[in-house]
Amino acid sequence: RKEVEQDPGPFNVPEGATVAFNCTYSNSASQSFFWYRQDCRKEPKLLMSVYSSGNEDGRFTAQLNRASQYISLLIRDSKLSDSATYLCVVNIGGADGLTFGKGTHLIIQP
Amino acid sequence: NAGVTQTPKFRVLKTGQSMTLLCAQDMNHEYMYWYRQDPGMGLRLIHYSVGEGTTAKGEVPDGYNVSRLKKQNFLLGLESAAPSQTSVYFCASSPFLGGYEQYFGPGTRLTVT
Numbered sequence A: 001r002k003e004v005e006q007d008p009g010p011f012n013v014p015e016g017a018t019v020a021f022n023c024t025y026s027n028s029a030s031q032s033f034f035w036y037r038q039d040c041r042k043e044p045k046l047l048m049s050v051y052s053s054g055n056e057d058g059r060f061t062a063q064l065n066r067a068s069q070y071i072s073l074l075i076r077d078s079k080l081s082d083s084a085t086y087l088c089v090v091n092i093g094g095a096d097g098l099t100f101g102k103g104t105h106l107i108i109q110p
Numbered sequence B: 001n002a003g004v005t006q007t008p009k010f011r012v013l014k015t016g017q018s019m020t021l022l023c024a025q026d027m028n029h030e031y032m033y034w035y036r037q038d039p040g041m042g043l044r045l046i047h048y049s050v051g052e053g054t055t056a057k058g059e060v061p062d063g064y065n066v067s068r069l070k071k072q073n074f075l076l077g078l079e080s081a082a083p084s085q086t087s088v089y090f091c092a093s094s095p096f097l098g099g100y101e102q103y104f105g106p107g108t109r110l111t112v113t
Helices: none
Strands: A004-006 A011-014 A019-025 A032-038 A044-050 A055-057 A060-065 A070-075 A084-091 A104-109 B004-007 B010-013 B019-025 B031-038 B042-049 B064-067 B073-078 B087-094 B108-112
Touching: A004 A084, A011 A019, A019 A084, A019 A104, A032 A060, A032 A070, A044 A055, A044 A060, A070 A084, B004 B087, B019 B031, B019 B087, B019 B108, B031 B073, B042 B064, B042 B073, B073 B087
Parallel strands: A011 A104, B010 B108
Antiparallel strands: A004 A019, A019 A070, A032 A044, A032 A084, A055 A060, A060 A070, A084 A104, B004 B019, B019 B073, B031 B042, B031 B087, B064 B073, B087 B108
């Protein structure tokens, strides 16, 4: 059964702080991994892909641990505009696309 | 470049009524998807299409039908709406198969009373 698990939160974090959250996936055949961001009452949008070597995009760092079957997202120097729901997304290579986690709700407080 | 558009944005139906949701993309993508998103459930795949004239069932296809007569359009039909189909429906498209970025439309908020 395809399954992606995330802590729903909410994570309440002061502006400027560093926050990290993880996601676990159950299918060891999973091939590609993503973090999507979804603002309230909006559509999901790709935040970043997650590569085996890890990757960084400005204040955002994503890591993949295949042995333990989890991916992580680290946000440094958090901004008020980072408040959103972050969706962990996994693909096992099938034509039916991506499997989405239920999301982690992040609230950055001034 | 509009990307992925969905019509309508909002709709209220009575139980038993039918309707069609339209998704259109102008990016010449082969692959298109319909999801529903419910509180606490995350995004669930209803149906998808790997090209013009093709459709396939996703995780939760019951009560829905789809058609992809033109490459740029993917229609989702509800033949006899039920309150359990109250949800936010998102359409998405992708240029490549499987594990590549999907581009989402703004969603349709459907309430069935």
